[in-house]
Amino acid sequence: MFRLPIEKLDDLFAAVAAAQTLYLPADGKDGRASYVKWEEGVKLSKALNTVRSAKDHFFPQTTNLCDFNMNGKNIEIIDNRQESENFVIFGVRACDARSFTILDKVFLAEPVDTYYATRREHGTVITLACTEPEENCFCSVFGIDAASPEGDAACHITEDALYINANTEKGEKFIESVKDMLTECGTEAVDAQKAQTAEIMKKLPFANVSTDYFRKNTLLDIFNSEHWKKLSEACLGCGTCTFVCPTCQCYDIKDFDTGHGIKRYRTWDSCMYSDFTKMAAANSRNSQVERFRQRFMHKLVYFPDNNNGEFGCVGCGRCLSRCPISMNIIKVIKTFGEE
Amino acid sequence: MLNETLIPKLGVVTDIRIDTPDVKTFRVVGTDGKKLFEHIPGQCAMLSVPGVGEGMFSITSSPTNKEFMEFSIKKCGCLTSWLHMMDVGQQITVRGPYGNGFPVEDPEKLKGKDLLFIAGGIGLAPLRSVINYCRDKRENYGSIQIIYGSRSKDDLVDYQEILNEWLADDGITVNLTIDREQEGWDGHVGFVPNYVKELTPDISKTVLICGPPIMIKFTLAGLKELGFKETQVFTTMELRMKCAIGKCGRCNIGNKYVCKDGPVFRFDQLGELPNEY
Ligand SMILES: Cc1cc2nc3c(=O)[nH]c(=O)nc-3n(C[C@H](O)[C@H](O)[C@H](O)COP(=O)(O)OP(=O)(O)OC[C@H]3O[C@@H](n4cnc5c(N)ncnc54)[C@H](O)[C@@H]3O)c2cc1C
Ligand code: SF4
Ligand code: SF4
Ligand code: FES
Numbered sequence: 001m002f003r004l005p006i007e008k009l010d011d012l013f014a015a016v017a018a019a020q021t022l023y024l025p026a027d028g029k030d031g032r033a034s035y036v037k038w039e040e041g042v043k044l045s046k047a048l049n050t051v052r053s054a055k056d057h058f059f060p061q062t063t064n065l066c067d068f069n070m071n072g073k074n075i076e077i078i079d080n081r082q083e084s085e086n087f088v089i090f091g092v093r094a095c096d097a098r099s100f101t102i103l104d105k106v107f108l109a110e111p112v113d114t115y116y117a118t119r120r121e122h123g124t125v126i127t128l129a130c131t132e133p134e135e136n137c138f139c140s141v142f143g144i145d146a147a148s149p150e151g152d153a154a155c156h157i158t159e160d161a162l163y164i165n166a167n168t169e170k171g172e173k174f175i176e177s178v179k180d181m182l183t184e185c186g187t188e189a190v191d192a193q194k195a196q197t198a199e200i201m202k203k204l205p206f207a208n209v210s211t212d213y214f215r216k217n218t219l220l221d222i223f224n225s226e227h228w229k230k231l232s233e234a235c236l237g238c239g240t241c242t243f244v245c246p247t248c249q250c251y252d253i254k255d256f257d258t259g260h261g262i263k264r265y266r267t268w269d270s271c272m273y274s275d276f277t278k279m280a281a282a283n284s285r286n287s288q289v290e291r292f293r294q295r296f297m298h299k300l301v302y303f304p305d306n307n308n309g310e311f312g313c314v315g316c317g318r319c320l321s322r323c324p325i326s327m328n329i330i331k332v333i334k335t336f337g338e339e
Numbered sequence: 340m341l342n343e344t345l346i347p348k349l350g351v352v353t354d355i356r357i358d359t360p361d362v363k364t365f366r367v368v369g370t371d372g373k374k375l376f377e378h379i380p381g382q383c384a385m386l387s388v389p390g391v392g393e394g395m396f397s398i399t400s401s402p403t404n405k406e407f408m409e410f411s412i413k414k415c416g417c418l419t420s421w422l423h424m425m426d427v428g429q430q431i432t433v434r435g436p437y438g439n440g441f442p443v444e445d446p447e448k449l450k451g452k453d454l455l456f457i458a459g460g461i462g463l464a465p466l467r468s469v470i471n472y473c474r475d476k477r478e479n480y481g482s483i484q485i486i487y488g489s490r491s492k493d494d495l496v497d498y499q500e501i502l503n504e505w506l507a508d509d510g511i512t513v514n515l516t517i518d519r520e521q522e523g524w525d526g527h528v529g530f531v532p533n534y535v536k537e538l539t540p541d542i543s544k545t546v547l548i549c550g551p552p553i554m555i556k557f558t559l560a561g562l563k564e565l566g567f568k569e570t571q572v573f574t575t576m577e578l579r580m581k582c583a584i585g586k587c588g589r590c591n592i593g594n595k596y597v598c599k600d601g602p603v604f605r606f607d608q609l610g611e612l613p614n615e616y
Contacts, residue, residue, distance in 0.1 A: 066346045068390070070390065073426075074430050077346065077432065079343070079346050081343065106586055107586065111344045111584055114340055114341050115343075117341070219612075219613070220611070223613045224613075249586065251582070253345070255390045255392070269587070271589075277578065277589060277590075279577070279578070280415045280416055281415075297593075298591075302593060
C-alpha cells in the first residue's frame, strides 16, 4: 500500500495526465457529477457517484463501426477502427467497477467486440472506496464491498491522505509511474476506514434484501408471475433506467448519410422502447408489461442463467434515483422476495 | 486489429431469379467470384445496402454448393424493396454465417432419419438448404417427404426447382398445396396444417417445419394429434435482429438469443422457454 498526502492530489492528477488522458468525476455547473477529462483546475468531485455510469468509457453512447462509399453499383467498405489510446479513469466506485466485469462477459465473449476490447485493453481503472454510501445503495446485495472496490488499483481517501493499492498488473504499472510521489505505508488507516464504512453499510435500508427468490424459482415461474402487471403499471417506457444503468448493454445499429459517404453507428438502445423488437408482421414484446419484465428478467434471471449465477445488477441505485415514477429493481426484488 | 464481425464483407449479386410476385432469389459471391464463406444448413447472414438497412436472411442454398450462396427474399420493407429493385452486378454487404443451423450431421437428430419437411410460403427458404444438402448426401438420410404450401400457385417459391429436380429424384415425395382453387392448378387445395393431417405421415419421421407463426402453431398441434413428439420436431424462429451475435440484446426468448443459440430449435426446447415470440 502507498500513501500520498492529500494536498498533493492535484499534483498526482497532473503527473498522470502528462502521460495519458485522465478522466475523473467532477461537479458540473448544475452541481451534478460526471466524468470529465482532467486538466489544470478540475477538482475531483465529492459526490457519491456520477449521474451517468462509467460505462461510456468502454461502451460509449455512440460508436462509429465503419464507413461506406457508394459509387454506382460498387460499394467501398472502410474499416477505420483504431487502437484506443491509453487512458486512466480515476474515482470509479465499486459498483461501476463491477459493471465492467459484467459488460466483459457480453462484449469479450466470442466473437469479441473489438471496439470495446481495445478500450478495455488500453484503459486503466482506478477505483475509489465509498465512505458515505447512501440510502439508494445496495451493492452489498450483490456481494460487492463498497469499501474494497475492484479495478486495477483501489484508492481510499481519508482526511489527510490518499491510499492506493494495486489489484492487477496494470494497477502496479500505474503506481510505478507515479511512485516518486508516493511513500510505502501500512494498512491501518485504510482498515479503520473500511470498518467505519462497513458499519454504515449494515444500516442501509436495503442491506438485508435477499435475492434468493430468483435462485430458488424457475425461469418460467418467475416469467409467468402475476407481479409483473402491477409492477409495470405506471412505467412510461421512457428508457431512463436503461440509459443510466452501468450494466445495460442493448444497442442499435444505424446508418447516417453524410452526403459524401455513409457512416454506420452503434448507439445505446433500450429494451423499454416499443419499437425495440418490432418486426414487419409482429412484435414479440407488444406491451410495456412485457418490456418491463424483459429488463428485470434479464438482470435477475437470464443473465445469471448464462453466467454462472452472477446477477446483472450492481446495486448502484441509479435507477432508483432517476425513474420518474419511482419504480426500480429493488422494488421488483422485494415484491418477489416477500411472496 | 482482430477481425470484427460487425464490419461486413463485400458481395456481388450475379443472378436474380423471380420466384413469385414478392419473392426473388439472389445469387451472391465475393468480389473474387468465390463463395464468401461456408455455412451449415439453416444458418443465416446479414445482408445490407449501406444507408438503406441491414437484415437477416437464411442462406437458402446448400453448403454442398461450392460456387455461390443464394438468398430468397420477400419484399416487405425498406431494405427488401431496395434489394428487389437491384440489377445483376450490384454490390451489397454480407456478414455471417450466424446461428446454429440444423443438426444435419448429428445421428441422434437428423442424420440417418426419415425426414418430413413442412413449409409455408417464404418459410421454404431455410428448409431448401437442408433439402438440397440431404439430396446431395442421399446415402446419409432415409426417405424425404416435403409438404409445401402457399397462398396460390404463383406464390410457391422455388417452383421450377421443385418440379424439375426434387420431383425427379428417387425417394423424395413432394406434396404441394395452395390456399384457394385456381385455374391451371389440379393439385391439392387447402391449408398446410390440414393437409398434413390428411396425409397422415409416418410418426417415426423427424420433422423440420418453417413458415408463418400461425401455420407452425396449427401444424404442430396436428402433428401431436397424429402422435409425433415435440422431440421429433425442429423449427426456426424469426425475431427482430441487429447484431446477430447475441450482444445487442434484441432477439432473446428467455435466456436464449435466437441469433446465436437459434434460429433452429427443437419444440421441447421451446417448451422450456417463455412463450414470447
Ligand atoms: C433468422 C431470420 C431469418 C430470416 N430469413 C429470411 C429469409 O430467408 N427471407 C426473407 O425474405 N426474410 C427473412 N427474414 C426476415 C427479414 O430479416 C426481414 O424481412 C427484413 O429484415 C426486413 O427488412 P426491411 O428493411 O425490408 O424492412 P424494414 O423497412 O426494416 O421494416 C419493415 C418491417 O420489418 C420489420 N423488420 C426489421 N427487421 C426485421 C427482421 N430482422 N425480421 C423481421 N422483421 C423485421 C420492421 O420493424 C418493420 O416493421 C429473416 C429474419 C430472421 C430474424
Ligand atoms: S438495475 Fe439499477 S441499481 Fe442495478 S445496476 Fe442498473 S441502474 Fe444500478
Ligand atoms: S422503469 Fe422508470 S425509468 Fe425505466 S422505463 Fe419505466 S418509467 Fe422509465
Ligand atoms: S440480434 Fe443482437 S442479440 Fe440477437
